[in-house]
Amino acid sequence: MTVRPPRILIVEDEPPIAEGLAYNLRREGMEVLTAPDGERGIALARSSHPDLVLLDLMLPGIGGLELCTMLRRESNVPIIMLTARSAEVDRVVGLTSGADDYITKPFSLPELVARIRAVLRRSAASGTGQDRPAVVTVGPLEVDFDAHRVTVSGTQVELTPREYDLLAALVRARGKVRSRQSLLAEVWGEDQFIDPRTVDVHVRWLRQKLEADPSRPALIHTVRGVGYRLGD
Numbered sequence: 001m002t003v004r005p006p007r008i009l010i011v012e013d014e015p016p017i018a019e020g021l022a023y024n025l026r027r028e029g030m031e032v033l034t035a036p037d038g039e040r041g042i043a044l045a046r047s048s049h050p051d052l053v054l055l056d057l058m059l060p061g062i063g064g065l066e067l068c069t070m071l072r073r074e075s076n077v078p079i080i081m082l083t084a085r086s087a088e089v090d091r092v093v094g095l096t097s098g099a100d101d102y103i104t105k106p107f108s109l110p111e112l113v114a115r116i117r118a119v120l121r122r123s124a125a126s127g128t129g130q131d132r133p134a135v136v137t138v139g140p141l142e143v144d145f146d147a148h149r150v151t152v153s154g155t156q157v158e159l160t161p162r163e164y165d166l167l168a169a170l171v172r173a174r175g176k177v178r179s180r181q182s183l184l185a186e187v188w189g190e191d192q193f194i195d196p197r198t199v200d201v202h203v204r205w206l207r208q209k210l211e212a213d214p215s216r217p218a219l220i221h222t223v224r225g226v227g228y229r230l231g232d
Contacts, residue, residue: 006120007031009050011041011067012082013059017105021054024109025116038062042070050077052120055099057083072098076160078119082107098205100162101188118189123161136171138231141210141219143171150210157209162187166202167210170220170230179227203228 008030012018015036022032033048035041038059045053053071057064068079081102100119103112135144140153150157150167159167165187170178180196188194203222207214221229 005029005031006051006116007033007048008052008054008116009041009044009048010034010054011038011059011064012054012056013037014056017056021112025113028113030116038064038067041067045071045077046074051123052078052080052116054080054082054116057081068098072160076158078123078161080115080119098160100160119161122165136174138171138174139219140212143167152210159206159209163202163206163209166199167206167230170228173229174231175229177223177226177229183227199227 008025010018010021010025010032012021012034013036018034018036022034025032033044033050035044038061041053041055041059042062044050055064055068055071059067062070064081064083068081071077071079079099079101081099082105083102084105100122101115103115135142137143142151144150145168148164150159150164166183169183169186180199183199184194184196188198203220204214207217207220210219211217219230223229
């Protein structure tokens with residue numbers, strides 16, 4: 001059986017950067033599509049169904065943050081933001097808009113490829129393991145690791161790869177407190193420097209999708225000054 005290479009959509013308005021990224025990612029065995037602006041980016045995303053989107057923050061017309069939000073409303077395609085702005089607020093806003101990861105220009109190609117492969121692995125992972133059940137139920141929440149499916153009161157909930165990984169980490173430790181740092185290490189990787197508030201951003205997104213009243217969470221509890229706990 002022939003396995004299709006991962007399809008990467010690059011939305012970047014600077015031709016030298018877009019062409020360089022496309023050339024090098026193709027050398028890594030990936031299929032690459034490029035779009036010079038947000039309008040063509042959303043059109044290509046809808047027609048080509050990429051496995052991952054590399055999205056520049058500063059785009060003409062439809063900006064990177066707006067496009068990220070549009071993509072997230074329509075699908076769970078993994079998104080990595082490319083930005084020349086290193087301010088912490090830009091990174092947090094990008095993640096809040098639905099991005100799974102970000103990388104600041106200038107970046108090394110090996111780092112970018114490693115990020116892409118890590119996000120693709122998380123996207124494809126089932127979350128199964130020899131030492132844990134295939135299906136876990138916590139109140140109205142059910143996580144089927146074999147099917148990579150999450151339901152609340154019988155209704156399937158669509159999560160991004162990063163949201164799923166974060167929820168899986170909390171489910172595996174249900175009833176126990178997980179610190180922000182331990183969640184960062186497990187979900188984002190120990191070799192990456194990520195602001196701990198990134199966890200808070202993704203928990204907020206999870207609550208919006210899983211909780212009956214996100215302002216009064218009954219599933220994912222905050223343990224002030226420490227981290228989060230799933231269930232009682």
